[in-house]
Amino acid sequence: MPLTFRKSFRILPGVRLNINKRSWSITTGGKNGPKHTHSSTGRRTTSMDLPGPFGWRRTTTKRSK
Template sequence: MPLTFRKSFQILPGVRLNINRRSWSVTTGGRHGPKHTTSSTGRRTTSMDLPGPFGWRRTTRRRR
């Protein structure tokens, strides 16, 4: 079983710093409405919870 590391810190209300073994990311947004995540690897994700068991997510990668 591989060891994993993941830690999340709240910097300001609505802003979180997420750290794992390979990268870090910053997430903005609250419980209601869209969340925007930008990763150190170039991945950008926008997600939103919808009513019921539904959710929406869009991920893009930075071109090299």
């Protein structure tokens, strides 16, 4: 099993800094609303938990020229 590195820090209420081996990201949002994640690699994700076993996620990636 490969070893992985991942760490998450709460920097303000509702704001988290996530660090892994290849990139970092900032997540904003709370439990009851949508969460927005902006990654250093250009990926942006919006996700939201829905009632029951459902969830919603939309991911966009910045295209290189």
